[in-house]
Amino acid sequence: MDKTVVEKINAANNAAARSKGNRMPTQPIKLYYLPPSPPCRSVMMTARALGIDLELVLTNIMEGQHKTPEYIKMNPQHTIPTMDDNGFILWESRAIMSYFVNAYGRDDSLYPRNPRQRALVDQRLNFDLGTLYKRYMDLYVPMLFKGEAYNDEAAEKLNEALDWLNIMLGGRAFVAGDNLTIADISIVVTLSNLEAFGFDYSAHENVVKWFERTKKTLEPYGYAEIDQGGAHILASFLKKE
Amino acid sequence: MPVDLYYVPGSAPCRAVLLTARALNLNLNLKLVDLHHGEHLKPEYLKINPQHTVPTLVDDGYPIYESRAIITYLVNKYGKGSALYPEDPKARALVDQRLYFDIGTLYQRFGDYFYPQIFGGAPADKDKLAKVEDALKLLDTFLEGQKYVAGANLTVADLSIVAGVSSFEASDIDFKKYANVKRWYETVKSTAPGYQEANEKGLDAFKALVNSLLKK
Numbered sequence: 001m002d003k004t005v006v007e008k009i010n011a012a013n014n015a016a017a018r019s020k021g022n023r024m025p026t027q028p029i030k031l032y033y034l035p036p037s038p039p040c041r042s043v044m045m046t047a048r049a050l051g052i053d054l055e056l057v058l059t060n061i062m063e064g065q066h067k068t069p070e071y072i073k074m075n076p077q078h079t080i081p082t083m084d085d086n087g088f089i090l091w092e093s094r095a096i097m098s099y100f101v102n103a104y105g106r107d108d109s110l111y112p113r114n115p116r117q118r119a120l121v122d123q124r125l126n127f128d129l130g131t132l133y134k135r136y137m138d139l140y141v142p143m144l145f146k147g148e149a150y151n152d153e154a155a156e157k158l159n160e161a162l163d164w165l166n167i168m169l170g171g172r173a174f175v176a177g178d179n180l181t182i183a184d185i186s187i188v189v190t191l192s193n194l195e196a197f198g199f200d201y202s203a204h205e206n207v208v209k210w211f212e213r214t215k216k217t218l219e220p221y222g223y224a225e226i227d228q229g230g231a232h233i234l235a236s237f238l239k240k241e
Numbered sequence: 242m243p244v245d246l247y248y249v250p251g252s253a254p255c256r257a258v259l260l261t262a263r264a265l266n267l268n269l270n271l272k273l274v275d276l277h278h279g280e281h282l283k284p285e286y287l288k289i290n291p292q293h294t295v296p297t298l299v300d301d302g303y304p305i306y307e308s309r310a311i312i313t314y315l316v317n318k319y320g321k322g323s324a325l326y327p328e329d330p331k332a333r334a335l336v337d338q339r340l341y342f343d344i345g346t347l348y349q350r351f352g353d354y355f356y357p358q359i360f361g362g363a364p365a366d367k368d369k370l371a372k373v374e375d376a377l378k379l380l381d382t383f384l385e386g387q388k389y390v391a392g393a394n395l396t397v398a399d400l401s402i403v404a405g406v407s408s409f410e411a412s413d414i415d416f417k418k419y420a421n422v423k424r425w426y427e428t429v430k431s432t433a434p435g436y437q438e439a440n441e442k443g444l445d446a447f448k449a450l451v452n453s454l455l456k457k
Contacts, residue, residue: 076382077342088331092345095337103330115317116303122310127292129345130307167291 024104028053030084032071034061036233038133038189039093040081041226046097046185048221052104094125097182111182120176124168124183128190132161136190140197144237155199162204169206173213180217188214189227196231197238245270247286247297251447253348254308255296256404256440261312261397263435265320269298309340312397324394335391339383339398347376348405355412359454370414377416380406384421388428395432403429407444411451 029047031054033040047054059065059080066078075082075091082091083099090096101111112118135158142148165187168175176183191211194201201207215223246262246269248255262269274280274295281293289304290297297306298314305311316326327333350372357363380402383390391398406426409416417423430436 077346077379088334090334090338092338092341095334095341098337099330099334102333115314116300116305118317119305119310119314122313123305123307126307126310126344129341130349131292134345134349164292 024051025053025085027086028055029086030055030057032057032059032066032075032080032082032084034059034080035226036230036237037061037080038193038230038234039186041189041192041230042182042186043081043083043093043096043100044226045218045221045223046100046110046182048226049110049180049185049218050100050104050106052100094129094182094186097186098125101182109179109181110185112177117177121181121183124175124181125186127164127168128183128186132158132165132187133190135161136193140193144234158199159201159203162201162207166204166206169210174210180214184210184214185218188218189231192227192231193234196228196235242301243270243299244268244301245272245299247272247274247289247299248295249274249276250443251450252295252443253404253408253447254401256407256443257308257397257401258296258298258311258315259439259443260400260404260433260436261315261325263439264325264395264400264433265315265323266434267315267319309344309397309401312401313340316397324396325400326397327394332392336396336398339390339396340401342379342383343398343402343405347380347402350376351405351409351412351414354414359451365413373414377414377419377422381419381421384425389425395429399425399429400433403433404440407440408447410444411448 029052031040031043031047033044033056035041044054044056046052059071059082061080065071066075066080071082072078074084074089077091079091081093081096082089083096085103090099098111101108105111111121135154139151139154139158143150165175172178174180174184175187188211191201191207195211218227244262244267246255246258248258248271250256250273259269274286276295280286281290281295286297287293289299290306292306294306296308296311297304298311299305300314300318305314313326316323320326322328326336350369354366354369354373358365380390387393389395389399390402403426406416406422417426430441433440
């Protein structure tokens with residue numbers, strides 16, 4: 001992925017937002033990231049959607065760049081993505097996305113302020129981290145990084161989570177209502193991975209339709225280069241039989 | 242306007258909700274869910290929560306599940322301006338990061354280690370225990386030089402994490418060997434409003450459950 005291109009687009013978005021009189025960070029927000037990392041992709045697309053200028057700092061976790069003394073001092077949990085907003089350090093992608101909207105959103109559509117609507121987004125974000133993305137990792141991390149075989153029991157648990165997602169999408173255009181929110185941006189990266197890996201989720205019809213709808217909605221925010229591109233890098237790690 | 246909570250006393254996520262409601266002086270109609278007889282799998286429950294978990298909050302007919310979404314909702318709705326979940330974006334972000342650390346790392350690793358033992362009769366897994374210890378070390382680091390997990394004030398992050406960490410007492414995990422964690426635990430026990438009623442009571446129920454399961 002071309003860092004310079006993304007930065008130029010971000011700068012243009014940021015200038016446009018500034019011209020409308022919005023508060024924006026004084027310096028670009030640093031994002032420690034790696035292109036294939038799903039939670040990094042979510043944060044990057046959210047920044048694009050909000051016109052937030054990011055300074056991307058490549059952090060190759062496969063070469064231990066997240067375990068240097070400097071990195072651990074900044075983030076003792078040594079994870080990516082990690083954000084540095086003019087000295088304010090934050091990690092956990094879903095906390096970063098929430099912060100972006102809370103601090104810099106032109107409006108609250110990506111993360112509604114109304115308590116009930118917000119609770120729905122928060123429930124989806126917790127479902128994502130605690131259930132959907134967890135079960136995706138339980139199936140694919142051993143395959144991607146330890147060369148292990150496809151585990152049917154883990155696949156069944158992932159399908160169960162997709163079934164729940166399918167139910168949540170019943171009667172809704174997006175996961176938390178009529179509009180795109182950070183819950184969609186968080187969850188879509190897992191579907192992008194599943195698509196790139198050839199996992200069959202076609203039985204979950206609401207999920208299939210929502211995925212296509214969300215891809216289109218995220219197109220102007222770098223879906224193809226950030227998310228799809230990142231997913232394809234990950235797919236290349238899968239053991240080829 | 243009734244606020245119903247579907248819960249079981251032993252469940253740590255349910256206790257996090259009880260602690261938060263108590264801290265907000267909010268009355269909840271407590272509805273015990275008979276998990277043993279599959280009450281959570283019945284159509285009426287699936288209607289409010291298709292994932293059939295506890296806790297589920299139903300606020301004047303509006304259902305919410307996932308404990309950490311419930312507790313932030315309760316402050317957003319009934320505790321505007323409360324330090325429990327500050328409005329300032331940076332302060333709030335820190336609380337959020339601790340909550341995601343809880344669900345994605347700390348409480349998750351505890352569950353991964355302990356629940357297969359008590360619910361599945363599996364032997365203790367040393368690698369999984371090591372992961373719990375790593376998470377406790379991180380919590381200890383987060384608490385360095387600060388009274389509560391997200392700063393100087395008690396927040397819903399403390400309430401969520403204490404409900405989970407107190408459950409460790411039912412296991413062989415010695416979380417009190419981490420000095421900051423031990424200090425924080427004693428602090429929260431004495432400063433979280435209604436801690437005895439909201440957490441300790443349910444924790445006793447959890448310990449009793451664990452004892453009966455491990456005896457089999």
